[in-house]
Amino acid sequence: MSVDRDAENLLRELAPQVLGVLVRRHGVFDACEDAVQEALLAAALQWPVEGTPENPRGWLITVASRKLVDQVRGEQARRRREERIALAAPQAALRSGATDQSTDRDDSLALLFLCCHPALSAPSRVALTLRAVGGLTTAQIAVAFLVPEATMAQRISRAKQTIKSSGTPLGMPEPADRAERLSAVLHVLYLIFNEGYTRTDGAELTAPALSGEAIRLTRMLRRALPDDAEAAGLLALMLLTDARRPARTGSDGDLVPLAEQDRGRWDRRLIAEGVDLISRTLPLGRVGPYQLQAAIAAVHDEAEHVDATDWPQILTLYTLLEQVEPGPMVTLNRAVAVAMVDGPAAGLDVVTALESDRRMARHHRLLATRAHFLELLGRREAALDAYRDAARRAVSAPERRHLTTRAARLAAQGN
The missing domain is CATH 1.10.8 (Helicase, Ruva Protein; domain 3)
Incomplete structure (x- = not known):
């Protein structure tokens, strides 16, 4: 049953x-x-x-x-x-x-801070919180961190033992300690939301209860720390991103890319709240990665149609984000903006350079992005191979179906 x-x-x-x-x-x-x-x-x-x-x-x-x-x-x-x-x-x-x-x-918020105990390494803090508060499985967390499931299981087990040995009571930490743990807490909430917005595995693309819980906890955090710009930035990012969720799947549950979404289905109430929040937050002080990502989301959401998207502004924001918080996924997203501003060949150059990162070389999203650029350049056979490879490596069933459909459509064009 x-x-x-x-x-x-x-x-x-x-x-x-x-x-x-x-x-x-x-x-x-x-x-x-x-x-x-x-x-x-x-x-x-x-x-x-x-x-x-x-x-x-x-x-x-x-x-x-x-x-x-x-x-x-x-x-x-x-x-x-x-x-x-x-x-x-x-x-x-x-x-x-x-x-x-x-x-x-x-005590959900206090539990977040307990799981981000300073005795734990940063990866262990995130993993334990995802397990205890986010309700993610060990396999899902392993996919998020690009590590084997057995490695993640050991990490979570050790983290639980460390919390036990510390004897730390459940409760909000003192201000000095709270600042040390806040970065990990924000990252945890970010990953929980992302897992709800695009599941790493399973038959469905989204898990609204999970992203909704991340928004709820981030609202709690924002109320507890009203002067923290990154907490506000993260909440704005979640709201602006979640606003698109109704249009991300078709009637059959399959993935609908951003460029093809019916923007009339976007939640304008969430967009208005998110834009207002990030607009009030950006001028207040040092700009962090969540604020920059929220600003990027706002540019997308404010465009009435895909052709009205201000890609030069998005490229500028991704360039700043890559300086503030460099990482392969940020670079991959910048590659898309580069392609939209300077052409697919320039975007492909960025993707090719990323292949030296062993975490990303065979990642399905890198392969899918490569396939799209190759398709735009008219390199049909190479694009077809990349789409098929990306589909084989995708864990999420909706993403796998989407990539398989793209490959089939491209193959049909050559017949």
Whole structure:
């Protein structure tokens, strides 16, 4: 019995909240995370049969707390901890989901900062937060970081043990410590949103519940840190990007590229909010990467049609972004702007130079971009090979179908 989409979205939304309650109450991060995962599995099995409880959050807290007690009882060396946890465990019935007052508090934001503990390396902070707060699988996180799944699993396991050993209580850090962790928190939210906007795997292109949760958490962060320009920039970027989501797929669920989207389906309310936010933020101080990406998104969103896009401005912004935060994906995006301003041959030169980066040499998006430029240059056979190679390497089913369709259309032109 599978969980329907609404229940799946609800479980994803509640997972970090339930984990926050258990960590605040018991302080054993690794065991709490395991217990929450068991509770989510129990819900996935029971709710389709018995129905969703009146208080699903309370149900999950109750079950996860009991799973945690069971874990502790199985470890003879932790008798004292068993007594402490057992005394604190909720006694409410499963169906009522009644909980104490502490369960009414949403600790998702505090959990974000805990996962970005200074004792962790930057990659481990991001990976642990994606797992504990974002609800991503280890495989999805591995794809985001371009590393093997086994490597990511080890990284997450070590990170959980580090959090456990640190003994850090759940709560917002002091201002000095908060500044140290904020960069990782922003990056985590950025990756969570991107995973929701374009899934790294699966049958569907987007996961709206995931991108929606990223926006919700970023709004929380923005309210907590109203003077932080990058928090504002990230929120603006999410809003401006998510505004296009209704037009990113056709009636069959297949991917629709930006240039082919029906802009009448874009969410103008989100665009207006995002443009207003980035317009008020950019003049305030030092411009960071999220503000620059938001500015690029705003240029796209404000163009009434694709031919009205101000590509020279976008190229300037990508050039600045590459200076502020260099990376292969930024360079790949700049290549597209270069092609739009200086022609596909110039864009292809940028892509060719990127092939020396072993992280990108066989990445499906680099291959797809190369294929597009080759097609524009009339090099049909080379473009066809690149499209097919990109389709083979794409993990997301909608992206793979889109690339396969492009290849088939190009092949048909030669017949």
